[in-house]
Amino acid sequence: MAEIRLEQVGKSFGQEHVVQHLNITIPDGSFSVLVGPSGCGKSTTLRMIAGLEKQTSGDIWIGDRCVNQVEPGKRNVAMVFQNYALYPMMTVKENIEFGLINRKVPRAERERLIRDITEIVGLADYLGKKPHALSGGQRQRVALARAMVKSPDVFLMDEPLSNLDAKLRNQMRTELIQLHKRLGATFVYVTHDQVEAMSMGDQIIIMDKGRVQQADRPMQIYNEPANRFTAQFIGTPP
Numbered sequence: 001m002a003e004i005r006l007e008q009v010g011k012s013f014g015q016e017h018v019v020q021h022l023n024i025t026i027p028d029g030s031f032s033v034l035v036g037p038s039g040c041g042k043s044t045t046l047r048m049i050a051g052l053e054k055q056t057s058g059d060i061w062i063g064d065r066c067v068n069q070v071e072p073g074k075r076n077v078a079m080v081f082q083n084y085a086l087y088p089m090m091t092v093k094e095n096i097e098f099g100l101i102n103r104k105v106p107r108a109e110r111e112r113l114i115r116d117i118t119e120i121v122g123l124a125d126y127l128g129k130k131p132h133a134l135s136g137g138q139r140q141r142v143a144l145a146r147a148m149v150k151s152p153d154v155f156l157m158d159e160p161l162s163n164l165d166a167k168l169r170n171q172m173r174t175e176l177i178q179l180h181k182r183l184g185a186t187f188v189y190v191t192h193d194q195v196e197a198m199s200m201g202d203q204i205i206i207m208d209k210g211r212v213q214q215a216d217r218p219m220q221i222y223n224e225p226a227n228r229f230t231a232q233f234i235g236t237p238p
């Protein structure tokens, strides 16, 4: 069970309140999208859930655990970034295997996991290649595979497709939705693109200026935008 709850969460950098009064519930097993204009606090929010950034106020719950004092490695979440963050000198296999070796997963189990997961993400033929020899989409798949081998309850993705061209981005959107169905994990997906948000998410959380403007199912937001900002942002006809 990995519902995520933010209760009155705020984050300040010095005098600047980056996010304030965040009350967010991300249902277990949902594909939830955090969307809003650049600078509205999406990445900060995701990083707080991951534990990479400590909130200034409020509580964060993952499942039935308050994780305020839990370090990132113990939150059972995996994060996928837009810049892939692959090790350039390592092969695809080594990139994926690295975290498993660190966690002392036995060799036979590592081999099995890597075989199964690279099959799922379509990388089985690329295990010996280095990142520079891969396309953007393939690199993003390596980053996904690296997250998947941890079998986390929660996948946190920060604009994972924004470096890809439009055609590949479309294809990867479909693949991510299928992957979500297959894994049954909770996905939290950050994007500034409202079309992407509305087409991918089963739950949408719209942010602006560090606050949640509306959180609901896409059709509900489309039919009943809570305020002028959400109406304009998602383009509901007046």
Ligand code: ADP
Binding pocket: 013, 018, 036, 037, 038, 039, 040, 041, 042, 043, 044, 045
């Ligand atoms: P988004 O992901 O929605 O574009 P961010 O969460 O990255 O927004 O940033 C929100 C605001 O917080 C921005 O104004 C940004 O400049 C500020 N910010 C983010 N990280 C830091 C930091 N480490 N130090 C100071 N300000 C930051």
Ligand code: MG
Binding pocket: 042, 043, 044
């Ligand atoms: Mg961001």
